[in-house]
Amino acid sequence: MSTSRRAVLGAAIGGAVAAGIPGLATAANAQGTPGSAAAWQLRWSPSASVDKLRAFETLEDDRADSHPAAAPHILAEGDTFRFTMHTVDRDTSTDRQRHEVTGCRDGNSFLQWKKGETWRITYSMFIPSSLKATTTFTHIMQMKQPGQGTGPIVVQSLRRSGGRQTIELKLFEQNITVGSTDLEPLHNKWTDVDFQMKIADGSAGSVRWILSSGGTTIIDRSRSGVDTFLADRVRPKWGIYRSLGDSSGSLQNCHLLLSQMRAYQLV
Template identity: 65%
Template sequence: MKRSRKAPPVLATAPLPASALPAPAAGAGAGVAAWRLRWSPDASRTGLSAFETVEDDRAGSHPSAAPHIKVSGGGFRFDVHTADRDRAADRQRHEVTGMREGGSYLRWRLGETWRVTYSMYVPGTLRATTTFTHIMQTKQPGRGTSPITVTSLRRVGGRQTIEHKIFAENVLVGRTDLEPLQDRWVDVEYEIKIANGAAGWVRWVLRSGGTTVVDATKTGVDTFLADRVRPKWGIYRSLGDTSGSLRNTYMLLRDMRGYQLVGETAPALRRRL
């Protein structure tokens, strides 16, 4: 039997934007649901303990460059070098997983809806590749499990793009050109309804300089494997790129927040869709 963990304290409650309210069930009042802030790490205070786990050069391939994941400028920095190798020598991985608050980590469960927001800085040296370069994932914890969703930097028809996909079904949620978003801070919003079969949905939003670049939603998708779901951030890339795009590079994240949708009605379908 699994031990239950005490839920971390509620820090704040934010109203759910009207565009994202779940549709009320018959006889239920509208506007019942709200996003509750569950995770709001202060990088300078909590450091990497803001995350459930830290996967920094798991194979010990490049100790002279350690740490590859660190606190920097009030946020988090992920460095990757062409010399780095993961346990599988055909790829590189420096990632953090999950969200830790108040000494315990948050568990995203079947039937729940979660939202994460953060600002991301992708330099010009972190380039899209012909094989995978993932910078955010959702996964079931445990070795050998496939991603559920991925944000990737991918070459498409020779163009550098940033995209979000449902991994197993290879369903594209949204995609846009990468280069206009490099060397500047970009705001990210990500929402996921955790459900089996066709009951799940995902929303992915990118904003740059106050302009919405992508606001894409995909419904009718499977967003659950088993146990629970957790987010991952960092640089996870294949060495099989054929475009010559692999460089020593980095990525920055700051202003990270995690929200849970409370007061959901059933079925939790969004009125905007």
């Protein structure tokens, strides 16, 4: 990771208190330094070149076997994880496409995000101009309850409205947009993501979403007093999951790159 990228993520971690999100660490202890206040403990830091796809709990790579000639659609490539989507790819629900990974695997086990806990994910993403926002859903990160038939809790999505391409974070079940910013300035460059989530029922949950690029904070939004739990546990997902119902002509062969993935728990 470059010096400037480390500085941006460090500043984001140090600024947790400024957002006023319940339960987050103080600035002095935000990186896990000893002290009496709560601190972020690093729980997951996979290396794409070493751990490869063993970094994740499960893979959802062309579940319908719609395009075997292009397999694998998800792979570790140098120090990045790459998700490649083609216009001919189909999920088992044929009105959509999906190449995603789930969860955070650490050796022979995986992280369990439970109710009452606070978690943070940081990583860098590269969105090429071929991965466009669409008039229907295009999710590139989700927080979900594991299992079939449950909707997402939180989605990070590429959404087109009135011709404008945006990237947004939304509380899905409650239809609450936490924040949104223009996507096009982020195309073809690395963008740092810092996502924080206090897992709780009713109005006891909270989220914070920070995007930074080139040493500059693009957006920093938070929302408290929200429901961030369904049942069992919360599990993150990354990749490309998009509807074929786009009406803007934005669906193209594309890819998404992720690097420097980290998970922290507030303890």
